[in-house]
Amino acid sequence: MESSEYKHVVLSLIFLKFTSDKFEERRQELIAEGKEKYLEMVDFYKMKNIFYLPEDCRWEVVMAHAKQADIAVRIDTALKNIEKKNPSLQGALPDNYFSRLGLDTAKLSGLLDTINNIDTLSDKENDVVGRIYEYFLGRFASSEGKGGGEFYTPKSVVNLLTQMLEPYKGIVYDPACGSGGMFVQSIKFVKSHQGNTQDIAVYGQEYTATTYKLAKMNLAIRGISANLGEVPADTFFKDQHPDLKADFIMANPPFNQSQWREANELENDARWAGFTTPPTGNANYGWILHMLSKLSVSGTAGFVLANGSMSSNTSGEGEIRQQLIEKDRVDCMIALPGQLFYTTQIPVCLWFMTKNKQAQTFNDDRQNYRNREGETLFIDARNMGSMISRTQKELTADDIAEIARTYHAWRGETKDGEYEDVAGFCKSARLEDIQKNDYVLTPGRYVGVAEEEDDGIPFEEKMGTLSKDLFQQMEQSEKLDQAIRENLKMLGYE
Known part of the structure; x- marks a missing residue:
């Protein structure tokens, strides 16, 4: 595929992985706080600026079917349902993109494995998610x-x-x-x-x-x-x-x-x-x-x-x-x-x-x-x-x-x-x-023009050095000219 096309494949999957990681992190927070009854309530994710993901949109569910022939359809469904559940993403995600591409299942599965290895949560201080995304945008x-x-x-x-x-x-x-x-x-x-x-x-x-x-x-x-x-x-x-x-x-x-x-x-x-x-x-x-x-x-x-x-x-x-x-x-x-x-x-x-x-x-x-x-x-x-x-x-x-x-x-x-x-x-x-x-x-x-710094070398000394270099180069040029003439003579072009 051309990079103008595959950037949408890669960036869409990165988006799916990153949002799922954030969702899962928030989900574990709620469990730790004893709020299991709120796990499927959108507002408890939205309050932390995190997108709520229905079950079929979560990364681990997608990865569980990564080797299956219908994986492209599953990715399209996941992206569509995320957008449906989160109004701020309206018009943001590809629509039935993966199904239309007809990608080889093995290659798509390999790409999913690669993206699955990206750790998006270990570094709390730096914007790892954003930096990776920005890196991809620049490289594309x-x-x-x-x-x-x-x-x-x-x-x-x-x-x-x-x-x-x-x-x-x-x-x-x-x-x-x-x-x-x-x-x-x-x-x-x-x-x-x-x-x-x-x-x-x-x-x-x-x-x-x-x-x-x-x-x-x-x-x-x-x-x-x-x-x-x-x-x-x-x-x-x-x-x-x-x-x-x-x-x-x-x-x-x-x-x-x-x-x-x-x-x-x-x-x-x-x-x-x-x-x-x-x-x-x-x-x-x-x-x-x-x-x-x-x-x-x-x-x-x-x-x-x-x-x-x-x-x-x-x-x-x-x-x-x-x-x-x-x-x-x-x-x-x-x-x-x-x-x-x-x-x-x-x-x-x-x-x-x-x-x-x-x-x-x-x-x-x-x-x-x-x-x-x-x-x-x-x-x-x-x-x-x-x-x-x-x-x-x-x-x-x-x-x-x-x-x-x-x-x-x-x-x-x-x-x-x-x-x-x-x-x-x-x-x-x-x-x-x-x-x-x-x-x-x-x-x-x-x-205007920047002032040039004086290097402190007197004009006569500098001119003498430059002249000496020039004469040496002229001598070398004459030798090269003669060598070229000899080579042409050997080839029959006097």
Whole structure:
């Protein structure tokens, strides 16, 4: 099978095993507490954020029939009944998927044995279940290549967005949520800063039906409650959260999406209100204006786009970008290194937008912000990152910390020290600076060139060494040329 198909087989079975393990653990708790009469009552599982599993859905029952010819039907029945018994899983699990695949019983049984060996309960401190699931999502994205980005954003990019936005409290929204990685990382951020996850409300939308199911499973496995809409749907044509105003928006929408709307469709959409021209080229500026329309009065959005979005003037995009800048909506622009994504080698950037750059005071753990009206921060991170394979790069924890610290210091958060422009890395520019650059938002235009350190070697000494090396190489080149001529002569090609 193609990995685009078998990921649903593997991840569905992992989901079944993990939820069953959690159910059984809770069941043993109830027995230990002398509450045997409550063992089949849904509410006694729901109160601990655990799914209730009817008997035919439990892992040990499935494994007892693993070698039988009807095992695929039994798995489908188990998944269907779990969904039926737990309304929050509506539309999350594959429907008669295993029966339709016609898998070899021996191979499916072998896979069940492998998954049966995963111990999901021994480590109480770490999110083992979530980490295994996340590992599989990442590996499938890598093996699928082009298709992987539809459901998975590289972890280091998600971490950077989270560390920049710091979603402590409020509504988090992702209009192209894939398998839900942005939400998972937001909840992890809250937990790592001793916050209350009940202070975060999660909303999202996903177009692809299979990815929508992955997202629901991914969030359910971690006990994250989220509103992803009733069905998978196109964010532009069937917005499932029309009245939503989000405090934090995190997204990695499809790059340079063409044919996202036909001529005259969405022409007078309310999301473009206040802009003299609707987005008509690829979907990049459609996503930008959609997310801007979803921001609360003091909300902040951080999202990934192709580099072309920073400078394009086709299809009215330059005009829309100019209006975004003049309305003072662009907070920060980051140029990222290449090779971060499984799906594309297209260079990408991060946009950060807000409707409010005035000074803000918070009553929770967040630092206060200074007045940044008329200012935009540019960060050039193209030289950051480390290769983790022959074709793949990722931002290190130090890279992420340095970029986030720079942004927070620029916003005036005292815990991160005073902000300073650094040649070749960051620059706080004013509106007039951006106007002089024809409203182009490419960080390289603003940050300048980093100063090179003097190695302390006098010019004459360095030039002498370089010249000596050059002459030696020229001599070697002559010898190689002569050797090639001799070989050609031997072959009859004088």
